[in-house]
Amino acid sequence: MDEFVATFFNLEVVRAASPILLQGLWVTVQLIVVAVPLGLLGGVILALLSTIRSRWVRWPLIAWVDFFRAFPPLVLLMFLYAGLPFAGIELGAFGAVAIGFFLNTSSYYGEIFRAGIESIPRGQMEAARSTGLTAVQAMTWVILPQAVRNVLPDLVSNTLEVVKLTSIASVVALPELLYQARQAQSVTYNPSPIVAAAVIYFLLLWPAVRLLSRLEHRAVARR
Structure with missing residues (x-):
């Protein structure tokens, strides 16, 4: 034992690794602050475009949403970070992650808003x-507020998934929480920093999980 x-x-x-773990947590928070609002904004735009009754809008929109929902986010991230430089486009780690998350998560948010x-x-x-x-x-003052209320549990659930997905940013050497924990593990030859990172993720997400549970219970009670 x-x-x-x-x-x-x-x-x-863990105490020795705490400075770089905190640095990683700060980068993770920055990534969340950028990725979630961008995804929500992109989702609203896609949902509003879906209300346009024109096949010239509808079919390209369906193709866009289906493509980025089916395309693995890790592959998309690697393409943006390691593939685009061959075309002379340098995004950097944070830029590649932000754009990748925008393209991926806005498609999911868009479907949620559309359903609402x-x-x-x-x-x-x-x-x-x-x-x-x-x-x-x-649409702004009457339809959207009601639509958001109807799909609020789904929005919170998807946001949880987005936050958890930020850990894949470590593959492009973005010094977020998981990347820093792996760095600490390689120096200390001990997996405790990884366990500490897992605990931090849990503490970060648990309030949102409880909020989602309450929203789901309220949704069931209204039926």
């Missing part, structure tokens, strides 16, 4: 327009 604790829960090793918009009866739009609101104003 002592050997197990010394191997996986060595507090001395379609859950609102069409009469709501007609009623809003009859009061003098423009189509944009009706």
Whole structure:
């Protein structure tokens, strides 16, 4: 038992590695602050475009969403970081991760928002327009708020997945939490920094998990 604790829960090793783990956590938080809003914004745009009844918009939009939902995010990230430089485009690690997450997560957010918009009866739009609101104003102030409320559990769940997905940024040497934990492990020859990183991820995500559970319970209670 002592050997197990010394191997996986060595507090001395964690204490020594804590400075770079905190640096990695800060980069992870920065990545979340950039990736989640970009994904939400892109998702709203895609969902609004889906309301346009034109095949010239609809089919390219379907192809775009399906492509980035089916394309593995890790492969996309490697292409942006290691492939584009051959075309003379240097994004850097953070830029490649931010763009990759935008392309991938906006497609998922877009489908969630689209489902929310379609859950609102069409009469709501007609009623809003009859009061003098423009189509944009009706969508902004009447339809979207109700749509977001209807799909809020799905939005929170997808955001959790986005936060967990940030760990793949380590493959392009972005010094986020997992990358720094692996660096500490390679120096100390002890996996305790990886365990510490896992605990940090848990503490970071657990409040959102509890929020999601409450939202799901409320959604079931309303039915």
